[in-house]
Amino acid sequence: MEMLFNASVWAAAVRVATPLLLAAFGCLLCDKAGITNLAIDGFITVGCFICVAVTDQCGGNVWLGMLGAVAGTALYSAIFGLAVVRFRANHIIASIAMNLLSGGLTTFLMAAVFNTQGLYRLSNIQKLPLFHLDFLDGIPLVNAFLNNQSYVVLLTIALIFVMRFLLRRTEYGLKVTALGQSEGAAKSAGISPARIRWSVVLLSGAFCGLAGAYLSTTILSEFSEGMVAGRGFTAYTAVVFGGSNPIGVALVTLLFGFADAIGIRVELLGTGIPSSIISMLPYVLALVVLTISSVSTKLRQDGRFHLRPLSVGSHNLS
């Protein structure tokens, strides 16, 4: 029980939640504009790889690595944009292709650039300094959230409110939302659907690039095959749950981070629970969260809840 209030568990939860939330921002923007972007999983992988590769080539400079990852992944996401916006491909199928391509490409390039298989560890990395303010030490939760965290964490927390403002108060945000709700209406209001769609896809690439960079050079200092481990799908779950509210999305990612941190703690304590069961926890939690969110949506629509099949027409088949 004392685990729940342990400051180090909370700090770890924030660290795990940060890349999830960054990726979720990208996914949220796409979702608002009517694009189902599951390719974020692959984008994070590419972000991880570019950041490690650039950092390695630039003598361990992580700043350059992060910059490269953001720009490079945004550029890479243009392939998805080309398929989805230009050629109107099915979003889900194009996403799967992108995830396949991302896995294949990074593994191939790892062999071509680093001459290794499976894992490349950065040996010359100069880790970024961590944020620390002495007067925050005394405040329990704030201390765990902010102190001794990377500046990326601070940026991400700030971005929660920036995103909320962007979506609700700016012209761009309203255009994105309008497009997602009705393409025809948006068009007749003089909004160019293609331009908005391109912008959200490229932004999602940039966000995922930063998420990957944080994952590969701040939490770890390596690139390995399968290191993303479906984080993009969990991020998507957070978007489904949080709806249009970035604060809601952030809370769900924090929940996932917390589950992960508790899992690591339980494993370290040596309770005898097999690691495979512990690693299952975030995925099962994501499924539970999804179920709760769809039940609550149903409640909102019907006024009360009955366990009976939805009448078709109120939902799509996929």
Added chain:
Amino acid sequence: MKNSLWAKRIRGAGKAVGRQVAMMLVAIVIVMIFLAVSGYDPAAVLQGLGRAFTRDLAGTIRWATPLILAGVAVCIPFKAEVFNLGVDGQIYLGAIASTWIALALPETTGRLGLLPVFLAGAAAGALFALIPALMKVYFGTDMVVTTLLLNFVGQLLTEFMAAEVMRDPEKITQMNASRTLPEALWMPKLGAFGASSASVGIYLAVIVALIAAFLFFKTTLGYEIKLVGTNQQFARYGGMKPNGIILKVMALSGAVAGVIGAMEVTAVQHKLIAAFNPDIGFDGIVVALLANNNPLGVILSGFFFGALKNGGSIMQRVTSVPQIVTEIIMAIIILTISADVGFKFIRRRKERKTHGNAV
């Protein structure tokens, strides 16, 4: 009359085959350019593929078997516009159940024991596929995400079963594996290839594809699936229940996926190993897409991708080109098909020709 119908059918089939071959060739050429740019020998791809069709045909058949089945597993729900992205998880569950039954059966059953083993695999796969389907029908949960997430659950569950519950207590070196199946329950090898990994399972895969084709083209259920996939409102107006169709296609798809699990266990691994499945379910999506969701086409495209997968591993053995380029080829094929690039381009050129150069 009949003559022209057959001519039409043959022309249609020819077009379908031509489309598949053309897509493969385009993707392979792109990857060869890519290889040449990165300083590898681009001819390695052709060398690998060539051997996959000649000397190492057995390896191609070994991979074609699960890929054809995976293509069928994906194309049944696709036809109803339902996305089952959880085939991999269902494969794992099928493997767990069939290994369990195979190890529990008394020795005396012999070859006949394969029947309950495969049935157990199919049942487990179907039940695991019904979880997201029921969540969809009762709660309206997005099935794309639930099926994707259940893949990880299935994979970790296999790891748990292989490493903890069913672990072979006598083997200390290989931690994450169950006891070996009794030899009577090994899928018989294809005699023509001697000691290879090609088994008679390929016949089963082709039969399953033919059954799926019969289901699609000759039964009421197949008609309903197609109608729900093309126009849900109209299907409901015609008295069909789309919710029931979701449950049916997912159960069928999961059952076929479970058969893949049973096949991998009985024909290739002969025991339950953690992470034995190299994302066959996702490859199934490419197989089904290339075949345009036609189970008969799946036989052909499954064979193509079997050759590609086998060719990739030959390539890695013989040359220095990493096997992973086959995954890139697949991704390019899906992207091209989903974007429909080739066809739009051709159509536009045709239009331009008929309208003169007015554009």
